[in-house]
Amino acid sequence: AQSVTQLGSHVSVSEGALVLLRCNYSSSVPPYLFWYVQYPNQGLQLLLKYTSAATLVKGINGFEAEFKKSETSFHLTKPSAHMSDAAEYFCAVRGYSGGYQKVTFGTGTKLQVIP
Amino acid sequence: NAGVMQNPRHLVRRRGQEARLRCSPMKGHSHVYWYRQLPEEGLKFMVYLQKENIIDESGMPKERFSAEFPKEGPSILRIQQVVRGDSAAYFCASSPPLNTEAFFGQGTRLTVV
Numbered sequence: 001a002q003s004v005t006q007l008g009s010h011v012s013v014s015e016g017a018l019v020l021l022r023c024n025y026s027s028s029v030p031p032y033l034f035w036y037v038q039y040p041n042q043g044l045q046l047l048l049k050y051t052s053a054a055t056l057v058k059g060i061n062g063f064e065a066e067f068k069k070s071e072t073s074f075h076l077t078k079p080s081a082h083m084s085d086a087a088e089y090f091c092a093v094r095g096y097s098g099g100y101q102k103v104t105f106g107t108g109t110k111l112q113v114i115p
Numbered sequence: 116n117a118g119v120m121q122n123p124r125h126l127v128r129r130r131g132q133e134a135r136l137r138c139s140p141m142k143g144h145s146h147v148y149w150y151r152q153l154p155e156e157g158l159k160f161m162v163y164l165q166k167e168n169i170i171d172e173s174g175m176p177k178e179r180f181s182a183e184f185p186k187e188g189p190s191i192l193r194i195q196q197v198v199r200g201d202s203a204a205y206f207c208a209s210s211p212p213l214n215t216e217a218f219f220g221q222g223t224r225l226t227v228v
Binding site for chain 1: 163216
């Protein structure tokens with residue numbers, strides 16, 4: 001069965017500092033991996049996705065993530081945090097589980113940006 | 116191409132009433148997922164449907180909850196005899212059949228009073 005683990009339910013960074021949100025996955029087949037962002041009282045918006053092309057994926061708002069198969073990781077980074085980055089971030093994996101495709105989400109990481 | 120449409124955005128029900136949450140997937144999308152998000156908790160998978168079929172309902176409570184995705188019309192998540200613990204945000208996502216991302220609706224926030 002596939003699964004996603006997000007380390008740290010809450011992360012705080014200073015404005016201008018590096019953002020690093022961790023995601024590890026397990027999947028029996030090469031996965032498709034995603035990061036979503038959720039602003040308060042909103043739905044989820046896709047930040048970026050890995051679909052077996054380049055291992056370093058660039059997304060919107062200056063975010064990027066690197067797929068590392070050996071570490072089964074897909075950590076999300078941004079060089080310089082902005083106040084508007086404060087939100088909840090979800091890592092997700094899409095792959096075959098039980099004979100059909102399924103999307104599984106991590107429990108989310110809330111990012112706080114301190115002025 | 117309109118996005119995933121969920122309605123209503125906000126729903127208030129008294130204990131014991133029924134709640135019906137609707138999700139219209141994006142055009143061309145035949146896969147629908149329902150998730151529940153409780154305050155301060157992550158997204159919990161509830162059910163995965165394709166047109167006229169329930170593929171995986173392992174996240175659905177055994178009682179009071181049901182979901183459908185008919186050949187025509189939106190997907191419906193139905194909660195019978197709601198209780199206060201059902202208060203949450205319910206999100207629907209849709210995707211096409213192949214390996215692409217799921218697109219989310221804005222959610223329905225259910226409040227049981």
